[in-house]
Amino acid sequence: xxxxxxILFFSLIGALCHLNGPTVQAATLRLGAESQFYREVxxxxxxxxxxxxxxxxxxxxxxxxxxxxxxxxxxxxxxxSRNFHYRFFESSSPFQISVGRKWINWSEADEIWNTGILxxxxxxxxxxxxxxxxxxxxxxxxxxxxxxxxxxxxLMVPESTPNVIIExxxxxxxxxxxxxxxxxxxxLLNRPTPMGYRLAIPSxxxxxxxxxxxxxxxxxxxxxxxxxxxxxxxxxxxxxPVALQAxxxxxxxxxxxxxxxxxxxxxxxxxxxxxxxxxxxxxxxxVIRDEIIAENALPSDYTATALSATNYLTPWVxxxxxxxxxxxxxxxxxxxLGPNANPNSDQNLFSSRLxxxxxxxxxxxxxxxxxxxxxxxxxxxxxxxxxxxxxxTANWSTVLGGDLINAGQFNASDRGAEFLGDLxxxxxxxxxxxxxx
Numbered sequence: 001x002x003x004x005x006x007i008l009f010f011s012l013i014g015a016l017c018h019l020n021g022p023t024v025q026a027a028t029l030r031l032g033a034e035s036q037f038y039r040e041v042x043x044x045x046x047x048x049x050x051x052x053x054x055x056x057x058x059x060x061x062x063x064x065x066x067x068x069x070x071x072x073x074x075x076x077x078x079x080x081s082r083n084f085h086y087r088f089f090e091s092s093s094p095f096q097i098s099v100g101r102k103w104i105n106w107s108e109a110d111e112i113w114n115t116g117i118l119x120x121x122x123x124x125x126x127x128x129x130x131x132x133x134x135x136x137x138x139x140x141x142x143x144x145x146x147x148x149x150x151x152x153x154x155l156m157v158p159e160s161t162p163n164v165i166i167e168x169x170x171x172x173x174x175x176x177x178x179x180x181x182x183x184x185x186x187x188l189l190n191r192p193t194p195m196g197y198r199l200a201i202p203s204x205x206x207x208x209x210x211x212x213x214x215x216x217x218x219x220x221x222x223x224x225x226x227x228x229x230x231x232x233x234x235x236x237x238x239x240x241p242v243a244l245q246a247x248x249x250x251x252x253x254x255x256x257x258x259x260x261x262x263x264x265x266x267x268x269x270x271x272x273x274x275x276x277x278x279x280x281x282x283x284x285x286x287v288i289r290d291e292i293i294a295e296n297a298l299p300s301d302y303t304a305t306a307l308s309a310t311n312y313l314t315p316w317v318x319x320x321x322x323x324x325x326x327x328x329x330x331x332x333x334x335x336x337l338g339p340n341a342n343p344n345s346d347q348n349l350f351s352s353r354l355x356x357x358x359x360x361x362x363x364x365x366x367x368x369x370x371x372x373x374x375x376x377x378x379x380x381x382x383x384x385x386x387x388x389x390x391x392x393t394a395n396w397s398t399v400l401g402g403d404l405i406n407a408g409q410f411n412a413s414d415r416g417a418e419f420l421g422d423l424x425x426x427x428x429x430x431x432x433x434x435x436x437x
Contacts, residue, residue, distance in 0.1 A: 027056030029052070029053070029437040030051075030052070030435065031434070031435050032432060033050055034431065034432035035430070035432070037429045037430075038428045043173045047070060047175070048071060048072065049070060050071055051067070051432075051434070053066045059091055060088070060089070062085060063084045064081055066079070066080050066081070075174050076174040079160075080132060081133070082131075083133050085102045086098065094142050095140070096141075099137050101135045101157070103119065103134075104149055106270065107231055107286060108274070108314070112314060112325050113312075113325070113356065114130070116238050117288060118231070118233075118270070121159040121160070123159060124160045127385065135153060135155050135156075136151055136153020144221045148215070149215065149217075150214070150216075151214040152212065153212040154211055155208060156238075158239060159238045163175055163178065166198065170197065171197065177426060193254065198259065207261070210265070214231070215232060216230065216231040218272075226275050227272070230271050232268065233267070234268075236264070240262060242259050242260065242262065246303070246340050262298075266290055269288070271286070280319060281317070286316070289311050291309040301338070303338030304338060305335075305350065308334060309331055310354065313327070321366050322362065323365075324360070324362050325363075327361075328357075333415045334415065347411055351411075355419040356416075356417055356419065357376070357379075359378075361375075369386070370387045370389070378412035379408060380408030381406060381408065382405070384405075386401055395436050396435055397434045398433050398434070405427060406420075407420040
């Protein structure tokens with residue numbers, strides 16, 4: 001799958017260069033290296049990264065590509081892009097038709113909390129996630145009163161996460177943040193029995209060739225100082241929940257588990273309302289409803305987490321360089337169902353995609369320093385993140401940062417919110433340097 005995406009992206013680069021001629025030569029290429037040092041409990045606790053990035057823009061194109069890999073474990077790599085599209089009209093035109101990969105702010109709550117509900121995430125580094133664009137056909141129209149965005153596609157490009165690699169029937173931890181995997185043993189006949197895993201990957205077409213429809217309408221200057229955005233759509237999930245199928249291999253004295261990606265879609269409804277209270281202060285409130293579309297019934301010997309609709313409520317305020325936000329989420333994930341489910345456990349076999357239940361977040365973005373403090377009440381967790389990015393010359397820049405994480409429990413009492421529980425031991429320091437050609 002990754003090889004196919006690489007071919008697709010570089011084919012698009014060639015097409016863009018052909019369409020726009022010499023103007024694409026203004027593209028910027030950046031080469032960089034970063035070292036991440038984790039606590040000793042993380043494996044591996046030293047994680048070097050080599051990075052190559054290219055981006056550029058003309059009147060009718062916008063593109064960026066980022067490739068990252070670990071030289072010690074080349075399987076730990078990611079190719080991502082936020083924007084990679086061609087516009088059929090110049091950027092100043094009030095009506096636009098674009099094709100390719102394009103980032104649009106469909107929902108304020110989706111962006112503030114990196115939920116990945118609408119825009120897929122680049123979360124190969126789960127502690128520095130960022131939203132990416134959707135891939136397909138885009139139509140937009142704008143005047144002083146309203147802006148309308150429409151999106152349609154039959155290609156789904158999933159979010160990028162720490163690589164899950166299974167070798168010799170076991171999870172391999174080439175990325176220190178690949179901490180969410182299946183259990184290594186299962187209590188069978190009152191004794192722990194080893195578990196081996198195999199990943200059953202569906203066909204390329206079944207995974208990625210799936211329909212999407214999404215639309216958004218938002219107010220412009222006519223309603224100032226107020227702003228309203230309403231978004232609705234039908235989309236594939238940007239990730240693949242897992243169902244497992246287990247059988248006892250008596251010869252190996254091992255439980256063999258086949259992991260089956262669940263290919264699901266969802267209907268999403270979002271509303272944003274905000275008001276400008278001064279030159280540098282804005283107050284807002286966002287609501288998202290995420291409804292899982294029923295899939296075909298799972299076979300009776302599959303075990304999977306029960307998924308349902310999730311509601312998100314996010315009030316926020318931005319004053320100057322500071323932004324304070326709160327998220328409340330309800331529903332979304334229930335107990336595991338199937339022959340290998342534990343009905344007495346409040347913890348699912350696999351972590352859910354519901355990152356937070358009841359959390360407060362304060363972020364500060366100054367010229368060179370970005371800081372974040374997040375508290376998740378549901379798991380008594382805290383996360384402090386700090387980055388200092390310094391541009392020394394026109395070509396050279398550095399980053400120095402780190403993260404401190406703790407959590408009192410693995411998950412919330414109503415399930416979900418495992419993000420800080422999963423990463424609670426991954427305190428780290430990161431050092432990086434970048435050279436722009």
